[in-house]
Amino acid sequence: MNRIALYHLETLLWIARLGTFAAAAERLNTTQPTISARVRELEGQLGYALFRREGRRMALTVRGRQLVRDCEPLWAALERALAAGNLSGATGVVRIGAGEIAAATCLPGFVADVETALPGVTLDISIELTARLVQDLLGATADLVFLAGPVAAPGIQTAGIGTVSLCWMASPATAARMAAQGITGAPASPAPIWSLPRHSPLHQVMIQALGDATTTLSAPDIRTCNNVRTLIDIVAAGRGVALLPEIMTREAVASGRLTPVWQVAGRGVEFQAAIRAEESDPIVLELFRRASALRIDAPS
Amino acid sequence: MNRIALYHLETLLWIARLGTFAAAAERLNTTQPTISARVRELEGQLGYALFRREGRRMALTVRGRQLVRDCEPLWAALERALAAGNLSGATGVVRIGAGEIAAATCLPGFVADVETALPGVTLDISIELTARLVQDLLGATADLVFLAGPVAAPGIQTAGIGTVSLCWMASPATAARMAAQGITGAPASPAPIWSLPRHSPLHQVMIQALGDATTTLSAPDIRTCNNVRTLIDIVAAGRGVALLPEIMTREAVASGRLTPVWQVAGRGVEFQAAIRAEESDPIVLELFRRASALRIDAPS
DNA sequence: GTAAATCATAGATGCTGCCTATCAATACTC
DNA sequence: GAGTATTGATAGGCAGCATCTATGATTTAC
Structure with a gap:
């Protein structure tokens, strides 16, 4: 059943919209036998008939119509999700780690900055102790962390963002x-x-x-x-x-x-933003750049 | 892009859940090279990287994580939609046609009957004139119609359901x-x-x-x-x-x-339920059976 | 009755996906 | 620090599948 490809569903939807296999074939830039074959495959995978001969055309069965109705919105949503990654704008889920103090001092401003400047970016924030943050960063469980104290672990790139008294x-x-x-x-x-x-x-x-x-x-x-x-x-x-x-x-x-x-x-405790040294993702790098520009001691 | 199959998405989701390609391979009853190939195909179809080497394991990229998040609910919904047709119970969208008088006399009871006895069946009701109803039935635009007067068209199977005075x-x-x-x-x-x-x-x-x-x-x-x-x-x-x-x-x-x-x-006008003579869909036949049992003159 | 439209079928072809058997790199263990 | 286990990548071989062109069967329209 999982061998169904997206073009099988797309074919079904276009047949339902246009009424005939031939029209769907033209719309999908292929031939009519291909459409027939796709329908046959889809019916084989599903285990039930989608169409029924009706004169010289094919009519949707009751179940087939149900499937069309169910798949129509899902198909659109899936197309959008798959195409989302190809947008030129920055889009994605970035996992942020932060110590509790950093969360209280850095995160409000950082989240506001990201939401206005990079609306396509979704943040997954996790509050952890510093030791765990470094571990998460190196283990690729987090992409960008805010932590306390000068951390000099290998494979980590840091930028000071100020001190808290x-x-x-x-x-x-x-x-x-x-x-x-x-x-x-x-x-x-x-x-x-x-x-x-x-x-x-x-x-x-x-x-x-x-x-x-x-x-x-x-x-x-x-x-x-x-x-x-x-x-x-x-x-x-x-x-x-x-x-x-x-x-x-x-x-x-x-x-x-x-x-x-x-x-x-x-002078208090120094806080810093950190990412992996070999980080290459442009979105994470951009977020790190923005995080580095934060000054948690400035607004006081 | 439409060459993406459902198992590609399923593979991505299981890798995201289980953390490694090998675990996903075991879960999906296949081999690890197959998982690698599927990921490669998926990335090729999408045009951007989903994973990034992180030590000896693979970590989701920012976009990859976004895709996982977007696809997770869609995948579940799609699986449900595809599996719906295989349920033993009656499921589907049946198109009902009715004349205006029939709609007033037969439909309330019929709809109530269907909704209680066959909750999986969805009705699409269309009110039309009798001539149009026969046309819809023969043209496979309707599955079951309620109409007035004795209709004796070839290819139509009818059952009287009473008369209206x-x-x-x-x-x-x-x-x-x-x-x-x-x-x-x-x-x-x-x-x-x-x-x-x-x-x-x-x-x-x-x-x-x-x-x-x-x-x-x-x-x-x-x-x-x-x-x-x-x-x-x-x-x-x-x-x-x-x-x-x-x-x-x-x-x-x-x-x-x-x-x-x-x-x-x-004696007034006789009303009848009608389906195509060669109708084979068990759900439509069951609905016709139930429609035939209606007695619109009985409750008076 | 002829023509047009619709879908099915057959054979050929190229591609794709899968498996087995390896290799390379990394992390864990004693 | 050497050995071992784990993880993913690669290569070769094979079967299956999707596609195309060409044609057939059936139905509808004029």
């Missing part, structure tokens, strides 16, 4: 308690530190910042969660402090759920 | 005027007669009825209209009298728009 955050209650205990430089017990998982670049930055300021403190109490939004909720609930991207906490700070407890000295 | 009708004002003039047997001027066109069986019956009762009258004034509903409206507006099927005027009589002026002597 980080800030130690806590709930107002926790901050007051820490101030009462005289902790002004860096957090310590009894306020535990919450962070992204240990393999995350943000975690490394946090350890770095911690080392700069707390050489004299004992090993800090670090707990992890792989989701920044959840991290914010935890800290806002007074369960500890966390080094959070400023851009994702603005709302919570404005509403009084969070308050900054200590400004970090460093 | 006829009645001379007029508006109450016209009826009163006729009564005042002492016309009790049959209508005459100044109330003109309205009728269906001259080739219609109902017109013949009307002439017959007229002849029975008005041998002494001069040639009556006969006007025609090819639409019974319009005929009713004309008569109700006081423009004349007409020999109308009782079943179609019940409502107008009940509402006082029409009133019977003289009961006709004959």
Whole structure:
């Protein structure tokens, strides 16, 4: 049954429209015996008769008419789908990967840019941890990723798109308690530190910042969660402090759920767009070019 | 491009689902080189690349992924459409023809019967004059027709389904005027007669009825209209009298728009269902069987 | 009755799709 | 790091199929 070709259906539709095999043959630039043969093949594949002799012409059977009716819209849609790839304009499904912070900072602007400039391009967005993003990119599960921290894996081509500033955050209650205990430089017990998982670049930055300021403190109490939004909720609930991207906490700070407890000295975390080094698809390259032009620190 | 067969698309979809050519080959009960060849053919027909080497596997290109996404639902719909004809149940599009009176008397019950008993059957209904119905039936433009009057054309198989009683009708004002003039047997001027066109069986019956009762009258004034509903409206507006099927005027009589002026002597007009004599399609035959069982005079 | 129109059939031909048997490249494993 | 498994590509051979031209059979029209 799957040996039916598109021209079999096209033939059926044209016979139905024009009424005779000969007319369909002319329309399809072929001969009448070819049309007969195609109908015979189609009927053989389907296992039932499509036409019935009616005088000197052929009339559609009940099932044949049903098939014509069913196939008419499907045929048109299929023709369009198959022809879509030949359009000169950029068309396709591009899989975008992004870390959670990158998703919050880069994606809104990027998606808006792509939708206006390249309306034929459909984005499949997947939010993952940085380590997984690199894996997806190399494994061809993603075409373009936004990730945190300088990544220097072989076979990856990157472009910096700016930095996000980080800030130690806590709930107002926790901050007051820490101030009462005289902790002004860096957090310590009894306020535990919450962070992204240990393999995350943000975690490394946090350890770095911690080392700069707390050489004299004992090993800090670090707990992890792989989701920044959840991290914010935890800290806002007074369960500890966390080094959070400023851009994702603005709302919570404005509403009084969070308050900054200590400004970090460093320049924050660098974000970058990345594609495979050997990427050749013009659409992905164009999207990478546009992604590289993003500046996530500019609008602040 | 139309040389693409369904198995090409099926192959593409299974590769996309299973990830490798080899897995798709096993799923499709064929060999891996065959899958490679099919992909090559498909890409050749489409004119653009669907896959790109990625390590030792193949990854979909942006366009390829787009095609997979577009084809997935179309493929399923097409498979369903093609398989529909092989279902054991009756499925198909049957073209029904009917005269206007038959449409009013037979079709409601017939359609209800078919929709409950044969839900897979779709009816295409066309209302035409009797002469045209016979022509449609013989020309294979209709599969089953309901028509008035005993039709004895060669190549047609009929079954009587009852008679409709006829009645001379007029508006109450016209009826009163006729009564005042002492016309009790049959209508005459100044109330003109309205009728269906001259080739219609109902017109013949009307002439017959007229002849029975008005041998002494001069040639009556006969006007025609090819639409019974319009005929009713004309008569109700006081423009004349007409020999109308009782079943179609019940409502107008009940509402006082029409009133019977003289009961006709004959048994009315016989209606019948008809198919081509050499009809072989089991669905049409089944529908004819069901149509023959109708009794349009029974429910009265 | 003749002519035109419609579809079917037959034979020839070129192409296409499939299979078996290999090769090449890559990833995994000990 | 060597061996092995996996993945897809290639080559050769073969069968089948779609197409064409030429012709036949049947029906409709004039």
